[in-house]
Amino acid sequence: MSGQRVDAKVVMLGKEAVGKTSLVERYVHHRFLQGPYQNTIGAAFVAKAINVGGRNVTLGIWDTAGSERYEAMSRIYYRGARAAIVCYDLTDCSSFERVKFWVNELQNFEEHCRIYICGTKSDLVENDKSLRQVDFHDVQDYADEIKAHLCETSSKTGISVDELFQKVAEDYVNYSDFQVQTEPKGVDLNSRKDLTSYTCCHH
Amino acid sequence: MASDVDKRSHWETAAASSLSVDPGNDRSDSPAPALIQGMEPGASQDEAMFVHAQSYEDLTGEVEGMEPASPGLEGQIENMEEITQDFSKLSTQLSVSSSHSDEQSREAPCECGDSPPPVIQEADGELHPQDDWYQHQKHVFVLSEAGKPVYSRYRSEEALSSTAGVMMALVSFLETEKNAIRSIHADGYTVVFVRRSPLVLVSVSHTRQSEQEIAQELLYIYYQIVSLVTLTQLHHLFQQRPSYDLRRLLSGSERITDNLLDSMDTDPSFLLASVRCLPLTSGLRDAATYCLQQAKAKSLVFSILMSAQQLVTLVRKKDQYLHPIDIHLLFNLVTSSSSFREGEAWTPVCLPKFNPSGFFHTYISYLSHKPELLLLMVSTDREDFFTVSNCKKKIMERLEKRGTWTPLKEALSNSLYDVAQVGIPELRHFLYKSKSSRLFTSPAMTAPYNTEVEQKRLVSLYQYLHGRAHCSSHPLTTIYHIGPQENILAWVTEAFELYVCFSPLGTKSSAVNGVSRLLRWIRKEEEKLFILSSSTY
């Protein structure tokens, strides 16, 4: 258990059951759990260190539930996030409609948060093209418009998962270094910063 | 129903004299319990950590300034006939035919001492579309006052929507008394309604539970829903739109409610409205408590260690008390989802008995999976995750540094004790609840109760006896229940509740003897079996 700081807050957003938890599970624990769907309750936090060009960056990942019940409270999970991975299920077009909702929220409240749009369960459309309900090019156009990064992943096979988080970490290093340095440093006992020192007890 | 009390071969008042003990005994010298609350084995030495909870207090007490409930239906409604008619309509929709349901030959409550749960005989090769109905002993539905479905235990949505109208017609009789409990018996089913505005909860069952027991379970479901959305939000939503569809907001939580209903069939905690305490040597427990106490944060209200649905220790903010119902809901939440197994969860939870109007944020993290040890910390500040997470880190560090961790894990891996340790040959199982501490202790369910079917059967016997002991019209302090598979002695005093299960070969006098030996054993072991002092940060 070594003391480690969380450098960048990353939040997983998207409709229930699109595969946010599976994505985190694949990235952090390198596995895919089959079995009955277990919806996330509230939100789960996990810290993960990642290497970017020889530098260690610790991502603090918030996996949210995506259910309407917690919508009013979702701000606490994405406030101050450096990156949001907004997921939709490639086989469910309604889940893409929810992406737009989250993107709006982020644009309104978190202007410094970079947005990553992620189409999940690519293994399913790989096996059977007719299952695809969301066209890649349509989403690409949308992503360009909002200046978001786009990828399609499968937590089942692991395809493109590490690359996604690697990109998140790289972008954090490349784009936010100067920002952090210009932030005034001082001790404010009353402020509750999300990015205070945190011990990472995960591998 | 009342008639079965007389028909039974029970000794009731007679037993009291042989069981009573000298109330003047001093706690420390006396192996036998005094009948004064606060002196019984397991009573806390200072103040208790839980809010005092009486059986059925929610059913009889006033709730949020509303009209007091009046349990029972007897003679209070003139339209009884109409209700019965409506119910027949309902039950024909529930059953394929009423004759079929007669064939189930459910034993009448007065002779069902030990009948196994009614087994559903399938007519040869015939499959009825609604056979699911028979396979389940207890259906539970939640509706809004406008009749919109909110929850259905077995997802029998179709049946629910086709019966919702009838149910609502029935519920309209409750209009006058907002918190009334109503029940109807027909066709071998008991239908119990509990109304807690803006929700109506209905159970359709063929178990031997009393109406009060069933109503209490329905209230748990009500509190479960409140804990997901808060009472304030619930009222607000339905005030704005009486036809609001709550299912959208509850989506994904069905598993939590299902799990609660399933647990109530197998876990006597709910029945006793008390918290099961994990047996632990006091030195180890104190050390664990100390670690929780030291890791404090301004926003923390409760820090709890639990293992396998049992309380290891609890530290609370000064002057703040948790209610057993709230802790049951917390335990149920964490065990109903595997989503808490990894990392750290930070989840809004309303504790309906502590404060129904808002959410607390609960930090949930497993300290160990095998043996299971879970840390729950309830915070008032939703922004405080990292502070609270830091408390977990401190707790772990301290447990390890003080050498508590390894022995604690060892103790947790065999936390269930065997009833044989008590050394009473005919004794098979028992539940002992200390009323002043709201904690109870119970040995492992060993053979012959080591199968799920037998466990459920034993718990349903306990439920049945608990229901009889607390029956509002005929409360009993002692019941000796003789059955073909076991005899059970129930003894309810001001200070404790005891349900003791003996082999069917034993006699009444050996049971009485066994009970006083058991109480002496509990007294001797109380430091281990109970949490005798309540700790604050």
Ligand SMILES: Nc1nc2c(ncn2[C@@H]2O[C@H](COP(=O)(O)OP(=O)(O)O)[C@@H](O)[C@H]2O)c(=O)[nH]1
């Ligand atoms: N085939 C396939 N199924 C997936 C994939 N990711 C998630 N799932 C399934 O989709 C369901 C929802 O996944 P989960 O990660 O819990 O969704 P969340 O609610 O967004 O966290 C689960 O049954 C997963 O097994 C994937 O990449 N491929």
Ligand SMILES: [Mg+2]
């Ligand atoms: Mg999830």
